[in-house]
Amino acid sequence: MDKYLPLAFIFLLVGCNTPKKNTDSVFFAGEIVNPTDEYVVLYKGGDVLDSAKLDVNNRFTFHLNSIEDGLYHFNHAPEFQYIYLEKGDSLLVRLNTLYFDESLVFSGTNEEINNFLLENFLAYEDEEKEILANYYELEADDFSHKIDALRKNKLRALDDIKLEFGLSERAYEIAEASIDYTYYRYKEIYPFKHRRKLREDKLHDLSKDFYAYRKNIDYNNKHLIYLRPYYDFMKSHFGNLSYVNCSESCGKNNGIIANQLHFNQHKLKIIDSLVVEKELRDNLFRNVAINYLLKEHNAPDSNKIFIDEFQKVSGNNMHIQEIVTLYQGIRNIQPKNPIPHLKVTSMEGKDISLPEIAKGKNVVFYFWSAANKTHYDNIFKRVAELKKTKPNFEFVGINIRTEADDWEAIVNSMNTEPSTQFRSDDFKKLTETLVLYPLNKCIIAKDTLIVDAFSNIYDNIL
Structure with a gap:
């Protein structure tokens, strides 16, 4: 450009x-x-x-x-x-x-630190592909040597900038942390990536020096809370610690955690014991809760236990409303529950509720947005395939985050029946009520009752 x-x-x-x-x-x-x-x-x-x-x-x-x-x-x-x-x-x-x-x-004062952070961010994207393709299959000592060399090269470049242009103590701290925690994270996830790469049944034993950097981890640095490498490291680190501490009590099957409730209870306890800084605590607790609830959406009894424990350690979490809303949303769309009474708009401009659409029919609701053309192209192709194999189902598309004119133009350009296409203006309400994560999800209903609210349009539904 x-x-x-x-x-x-x-x-x-x-x-x-x-x-x-x-x-x-x-x-x-x-x-x-x-x-x-x-x-x-x-x-x-x-x-x-x-x-x-x-x-x-x-x-x-x-x-x-x-x-x-x-x-x-x-x-x-x-x-x-x-x-x-x-x-x-x-x-x-x-x-x-x-x-x-x-x-x-960036240009102007502090352009050097800003361009350095940006250039490293872009470099890491390419570097991570190389590490994923060729590094994780290495034995631990060889992997560690290569990762440490990459880290040292970045630190030398940072020191050159400091020497040439001068950096404040805070600027240097943030740039150094962006490097350190990027490479520390690679080490945290190495045992799991290595096992998967080599298709082994258990994690390798590691030398006592493999995690030597852990003695320098700052769990409560308020200046790094929203630094992506620091936060990503923390998520991987607490997952690693929880896996090890969980031991056999989690019910592992060939090294895979089977009891997600027990495993995530460990995560809550470890975060609670190590992280004091409230904003970081809140964000990490939120991450555990969202991931657990979405993964275990079909275990309402376990979810209740988890939410009760979550509120004991983080009841004043700044994200508590979001988490409780997700928990309640998942409860409300369990099998045999009525499909929520949400209104959507037809191609004729008429408002109609989801139960009215599904009444007396077998329906698969799927979701798409004009924001991602590749996604909606693939969705419509998949729906066309399913219509041939599931002729007793009606496939109903619900569009989100798209202006009405754009939505109508896309629908008219697709080989689909306009009568099966609807649109919602209230993305927030639709997302919270139907728990639209990920966007590939679909909801199967029979005569207004939910069969499966967490199916995937690309799976073998029913």
């Missing part, structure tokens, strides 16, 4: 490259080519700091009076990316949404 800035924008760039002034205020601006939304939203952790509307030239500006030095992220729906800011910064970003991460360029 053309990365040269328009002349008017160069004046901004020049201003951004001037030395820092003795001020606490921050200037953050940018230009977005091919915008996908009207706004850019700036976050600190999970909190919205400010939003800026794009002007007629697709540019935005933030003026912040005072901030805490550290990691932020900005969102231009549906994409987001990190940004490191310090008091006195003047920073500019330019991007093209067609190649969002690949096109990002």
Whole structure:
């Protein structure tokens, strides 16, 4: 893509490259080519700091009076990316949404740390493919040697930047952590990837030095909570610890956890014992709860036990409403329950409820969105196949997150009956009520009663 800035924008760039002034205020601006939304939203952790509307030239500006030095992220729906800011910064970003991460360029104060974090993020994507393809089959010592070498190369590059441009202590800490926890995570998941690669029955014994880095883990660093490598490491780390601590009491079958309730109870206890920082605790507990409930959606008795224990250790979790809503949603769509009374809109513009659609019929409800053409192309192809093998079922499509005109155009371009296509405007309610994870799910109903609300359109349904 053309990365040269328009002349008017160069004046901004020049201003951004001037030395820092003795001020606490921050200037953050940018230009977005091919915008996908009207706004850019700036976050600190999970909190919205400010939003800026794009002007007629697709540019935005933030003026912040005072901030805490550290990691932020900005969102231009549906994409987001990190940004490191310090008091006195003047920073500019330019991007093209067609190649969002690949096109990002930072200029101005602290451009070095921001471009370094971005370049590493892109490098890790390619590197991870190589590690997955060729590293996990290695024996533990060889794997460790290669991973440590990759980590040291990245740290040397970071030290070169610090030497040439100077970095604050906080900036260096975050960049170093992004490197360390990326490679630490590879080691956490190595035993499981290795077993799967070689199709072995059990995990290998590892040398006492394999996890030597664990003595340096900071479980309560508030500055790293929303750093993706740190958070991803924590998820893998607690999964690994839980697996080992669970031992035989979890009911393992050839090294695979059979008792998910017991295993996830271990996770809750270990997180509770090691993590004090509330926001990180809340996020990790949420991750355990969401994954468990979605995986064990057909075990209502076990889910009740899990939720009770979850609330003991994290009853004041900032995500508690989301988790309870998911739990209740799963309970409500168990087999033999009535299909929820949700309204959708037909191609004729009439509102109709799901029970009305399913009354007196065998129905498979499936879901799609215009946001992903490959996904909906494949969905419609799969439905066409199923119609031939399941002629006693009616296949009903429910569209989400699509403007009405776009929805109608897509339906009319597909080889499908418009009378079986509906649309919902209330994505949040539909998602919470029908538990739409993943989007490949389908719901099978017979005469308004649920048969299976967690089937997959690509499975051998019924």
